[in-house]
Amino acid sequence: MKIQGKMFLWLSLFLLAVAITYGLWSKEPVGTTGLFLAFGLSIMIGYYLAFTARRVDTGAQDNKEADVADDAGELGFFSPHSWQPLALGLGGAFAFMGVALGWWLVYVSAPLLIIGLCGWVFEYYHGENRTQ
Structure with a gap:
């Protein structure tokens, strides 16, 4: 889960640079606002994943030598009959x-x-x- 958090945090930095560049060049408020909102969403997801990765055990995706079968098994509890x-x-x-x-x-x-x-x-x- 650590790599996903890092990916979203890097994506947020990219979106911030794009939002600032787009806002300065285009002077168009709707696209600029959308890019800044995408930056905010990306940083929230990245922070959540990085925060959660510190509290849970390392998964197979964090091990460079893991196989696909190492990540098999129960993923959590999901309510089977909830409306x-x-x-x-x-x-x-x-x-x-x-x-x-x-x-x-x-x-x-x-x-x-x-x-x-x-x-x-x-x-x-x-x-x-x-x-x-």
Whole structure:
């Protein structure tokens, strides 16, 4: 995971140089803003991957002499029967469609977003204060 973090951090430096150069030469605000936003997204992903790589064991991708089969196995826990990502995805799609079609659609999709997000966050919540 270390190499992915480094790749995104190098990409962020490249995007910053391109954004500054593009902004100075073109004086076009939309493309410049998009490039600066891509820089910000790239640096956030790079920082997350670099931060996470320090806390987890080294993977097969960090070993130069590893085979493809060395990376096989369990990758993590994924909820097999959850409908919450579908509700969250539909709510997000309708909310973003509301920007193009009309702001009323954002207000209509907000409950679907809230239900999907709360359902996904509290899906495996088990504790003494759990409500039935």
